[in-house]
Amino acid sequence: MQRKVLLRRPMKRVNYAIIAIIAFALVLGLWTFASQSGAVNSTFLPSPTEVVSKFFASINDGSLGENTAISIYRITMGFLLATVLGVPIGILCSCFRTMSALCAPLCQFIRYMPVPAFVPLLMVWMGIGEFSKIMIVFIGTFFQMVLMIIDDANSVSDDLLAAGYTLGASNTVTIFKVLIPAMAPKMMQTLRMMIGWAWTYLVVAELVAANTGLGYSILKAQRFLKTDAIFMGILVIGLLGLITDCLFNILIKKLFPWEEGGKNG
Amino acid sequence: MDKNPMDLKIAVKGIDKVYNDGKKSAFKAIDNVSLNVYKNEFVCIVGPSGCGKSTMLRMMAGLDFPTKGIITIDGKKIIGPGDDRGMVFQTYTLFPWLRVEDNIKFGLKLQKFTKAEQEEITYKYLRIIGLEKFAKCYPKELSGGMKQRVAIARALANNPEVLLMDEPFGALDLFTKSQMQLLMRDIWQKEKTTVIFITHDIEEAVFLGTKVYVMTPSPGRIHAEIDIDLPENRDLDLKDTPEFIKIRRSINEMLHPDSNKLK
Incomplete structure (x- = not known):
C-alpha cells in the first residue's frame, strides 16, 4: 500500500530547486511560443531575445545604469528614513500605552489612504525634485512599518522582559539588551517585506512625477510603444x-544563528 | 529554625489583589494574605491553579502590585523589580541569542563585575548545575531540564537576597523533575539562599520546603502554614517514608477534602 501524502511534508532541496527552475522555464517557454508563433502581434509582445538585446543595448548606452542608480538612491533614502523613524516609534508604542495611543490608531488610518493619491499633493508641496519621490516611498512604507514593528515587539514574551528586570535591568537596559535582541529576527523579516513594497511605491512615484529612474523609463517607452523596453524595465x-530579498535572507541567516526552528524555502 | 525578627526577609501584610477594580467585572484574586519569609528559609506556596499563588510571587518580585496592603523586603516597601530578588519562571526565559555562559553573565555585567570575576562566578555555578561542558551552547541546543538549570544558575549568580521560583519544574517530565528537586535541595543546603517556591505539586512542596503555605482559590487565601519537620538531608526515598506521606496527605486533605469521591 502506498503511504498517504500528508500536508507540509518535507522535500529535498535539490528537488525543490528543480521544480522552481521548471516553473521559470515554463513561463519563458510560453512567452517564447506566444511571440514566435505570431499568435500575438510583436508590437504588443516582444520576444524574450528582443528584451534581452534591449537590456544589453541599454547597458551599453549607459541609460540603464543611470536609471537604476537614481532609483536605488530614491528607494534607499525613502526606506532608510522610514526605518530610522518607524522602528523606534514601533518599539516605543509596544512599551508604552501612551505612545501607542498617540501613534497606532493614526497609523492604522493613514495606511489605508491610497499612496498614489499623495503624488499630486506632494508635487504641489515639494515640486518634482528628488525629495518628493523619497517621500512617496516613505509614506508608502512608514505607517505600515510602525504597525508591523509593534507586532514584532509585542511577540516578545512578558516573562523574557521580566527575566531581564529580575536580573537587575532598568527599563532602558531591558529595551536594548532584551527586547530588541529578542525581536531582531522578526524585525529583519519585516524590513525584508517592507523593502518589497518600497519598490512598488518607487515606481508609482516615478511613473507620475519624474524624468529619470526605472519607472520613468517604462513610462517613456510606452509613449513610443516600445514594449521591449517596458518588459525590460x-x-x-x-x-x-529579488536580489535585495536574497541579500536580506543571507543577512538574517548570518545575524541570527541562535534562532530556534528552521524554515523551508 | 529560630525566627528572629531581625531575620525577616520578605513580609507580606494584608494583601488584596483585585482585577478590574471598581468595575462590574471586578474579580478578587487574592484576599487578605499575610505571610513571613525569614532568612535561609525554603518556603513553598502550594495551591491549585487559580489560587493566586503566581500573582503573589510576581508581586514579591515587583512585577505586579497589590490593590491593598504592603510587601516589604528587609523592611523596605517593594516598588519594582530589582537584582535583590532573582526569579526563575515556568516558561523558558533564557535569552536565546546569548550562549549559556553569557546568559549567566547577564546580571553580573549589569552589576559591573570585572571580566575575571564574571568568569569565576559563572563557572562556579555552571559546576554546581553540572553543565560546564555546555557553556558555549545556545539555549536551543539544551533540553528543557537543562534550560531550567541554567535559569537557576543565572538567577543565583547574581547573589540575590531571595530566590523566587514560579513552578520552575512544571513543564518537565517526572524523572527530570525529581532530579531538579534534588539539585535544588543540594544548592539550598550549600548556599542557604532564601527561596520562595510556587508549585501545585504537594509532594514537591513538602520535599523541598522548610515551611509550606497552603493556598485555596476564589478568592486566594492562606489556608494553613506548616513547618516541615523533616531531616535536612533529603533524598528521594524520603518521599516513601510514613512521616512524609502523613504531611502530604494532610495537605491534600485541606486542598481536596472529597478527593476520593468521583464528581
Missing part, C-alpha cells in the same frame, strides 16, 4: 527586488 525591477 519591469524585469529589471523584479530582478533588483
